[in-house]
Amino acid sequence: MKTLRIIFEDNLSLSISSLEDVDKKEDFIFMSEATPTMLQVKHHKKKIAFLISAMRHFAEGLKKKGYNIIYDKISEHNMAIPYRDRVSKIIQDHNIGKIIVTEPSAYSLQQEIMGYGGVFNIPIEIKEDGRFLSTxxxxxxxxxxxxxxxxxxxxxxxxxxxxxxxxxxxxxxxxxxxxxxxxxxxxxxxxxxxxxxxxxxTITLEAIKDTQHFFKNNFGDIIPFYFxxxxxxxxxxxxxxxxxxxxxxxxxxxxxxxxxxxxxxxxxxxxxxxxxxxxxxxxxxxxxxxxxxxxxxxxxxxxxxxxxxxxxxxxxxxxxKMPHYKESNFLNATRNLPGFYWDGITKMNCLHQCVDETRKNAYAHHIQRLMVLGNFALIAGIDPKYVNEWFLIVYADAFEWVELPNVTGMILFADGGFLGSKPYASGGNYINKMSNYCKNCHYSIRTKNGPKACPFNYLYWDFLSRNREKLEKNNRIGMMYKTYDRFKQEQKNMIQNDSQTFLNALK
Ligand SMILES: Cc1cc2nc3c(=O)[nH]c(=O)nc-3n(C[C@H](O)[C@H](O)[C@H](O)COP(=O)(O)OP(=O)(O)OC[C@H]3O[C@@H](n4cnc5c(N)ncnc54)[C@H](O)[C@@H]3O)c2cc1C
Ligand code: SF4
CATH class of the missing domain: 1.25.40.80 (Serine Threonine Protein Phosphatase 5, Tetratricopeptide repeat)
Structure with a gap:
């Protein structure tokens, strides 16, 4: 029986389970640059060029080893026709009797593939992804x-x-x-x-050219390319x-x-x-x-x-936790994502630097993601939906299985403490201790209130005050309310006023 083995953009390992025991004469391997996960998100240009180039190199390697490859390059045609219809055509053209995939890394893709069994009336085998160290x-x-x-x-x-x-x-x-x-x-x-x-x-240069052509309005710099x-x-x-x-x-x-x-x-x-x-x-x-x-x-x-x-x-x-994890919003955060997450235009130097590097490199290291970009999103009360969307777009390593828990669980505490025991909320002092950003900032890290004060300083307390009901009993952050309660009413008012003025001015 002819088997169709599907290789997704994050399956680029020769040891992947979907390639086990391939019959080189009978089986076909399908790779597409226009998978649902590639197209449904407006990924950073560097990420797209990286994945396209890596897929083309991987397919070349498989061809050299004598496998039958059906390879869908990115094109207007492939972007317009649903993935399922392209798979359906292959099944008919090649008289395929079975599909084998390694468990897709995104829940939505897994659901789609599982549905193929009923649609095509052939068995679908979903194999464990042995590259992970825990099943x-x-x-x-x-x-x-x-x-x-x-x-x-x-x-x-x-x-x-x-x-x-x-x-x-x-x-x-x-x-x-x-x-x-x-x-x-x-x-x-x-x-x-x-x-x-x-x-x-030449394969990478071609991938860069195709990305520039088909994804020209996506976020991020594609050049220089060094992955x-x-x-x-x-x-x-x-x-x-x-x-x-x-x-x-x-x-x-x-x-x-x-x-x-x-x-x-x-x-x-x-x-x-x-x-x-x-x-x-x-x-x-x-x-x-x-x-x-x-x-x-x-x-x-x-x-x-x-x-x-x-x-x-x-x-x-x-x-x-999927699929419900995606809807989590324990703190009922509703704010839109400020425009500076895209253009980097803000007087807050730490955020300006981290967004700028993200745009250039499709990379920011963990502490920049956690304590600058994430911390701000948390204490400003940005809706998890928008924060997740941003993090999934901007990093070349972003795939939903790893992006979503880091954003919803680790930075936003949107799962109510399932993944982490406390919100990673912090004022400007942490950023000042671990970086030199504050030296070049319009705002003053030492000032707690007023127009020159570091916004992290008052937003932190405002965040705690806004979310008191939900966080006061948390045994890792609850004690901060004792400090807050010692503030004079005048200081509490300043925190609230500064926060409102700052947040209302966000575009
Ligand atoms: C808000 C937020 C969003 C994130 N989104 C992603 C994402 O989309 N994709 C992604 O791979 N990582 C994500 N991370 C985790 C981490 O920031 C990146 O894995 C790391 O920055 C990648 O750079 P590196 O390879 O230089 O990592 P290093 O600092 O060198 O760490 C080594 C490796 O450890 C793994 N790792 C470290 N921390 C984590 C973590 N929290 N979760 C999962 N793996 C981890 C990564 O595979 C990484 O390559 C996110 C973290 C935060 C706080
Ligand atoms: S002063 Fe505040 S806003 Fe400016 S860089 Fe430091 S932490 Fe960021």
């Missing part, structure tokens, strides 16, 4: 009978299950988590290594991270420096999420660097925790 089923089982889900405990189990950084079943040197050591701000003369930059071949687009290049990127950056990854994980978008982060999420790299090979590379004394434990453990812990935990939450 959806295992994660669900882990959550059973737990009052609270905490990433730290999940992470410890994952360390044990996969025998990572263990010594006789216990964590090496006796400690599971070195997060406390990972909060330094770089002193003078840090020499941050240059990030990986690929040479663009890895093949497995070999992605492996080079991993190797460069291990030799150049990993040793300082932990120390400066939370630091933000104006003009230094890449810091000591790995920049591997793009490749992990589309399949050019596998999580376990990144974890093993970091673990080996520790054993070879090439990187300290706080850096290696911190990096491994992000991949083995956070990344897997976030995916587990997505599949546990």
């Amino acid at each position: 959806i089923k295992d994660f669900k089982a882990w959550t059973k009978n737990k009052k609270q889900l905490r990433m730290e405990f999940f992470y410890r189990e994952m360390r044990t299950k996969h025998a990572i950084l263990l010594d006789g079943g216990k964590p090496v040197t006796g400690t599971w988590n070195y997060d406390k050591e990972n909060r330094k701000f770089p002193t003078n003369n840090v020499d941050i290594p240059k990030p990986y930059s690929a040479q663009n071949d 890895a687009v093949t497995r070999e290049q992605a492996l080079d990127c991993l190797a460069l991270f291990i030799t150049d950056r990993l040793k300082h990854f932990g120390d400066y994980q939370d630091a933000m420096i104006q003009g230094e978008p890449w810091m000591y982060h790995s920049h591997l999420s793009f490749y992990l999420n589309c399949g050019l790299l596998l999580p376990m090979e990144c974890i093993k590379a970091a673990e080996s660097a520790y054993h070879a004394h090439r990187a300290p434990l706080n850096a290696v453990e911190g990096f491994i925790r992000q991949i083995l812990g956070w990344r897997e935990y976030i995916r587990g939450i997505y599949w546990l």
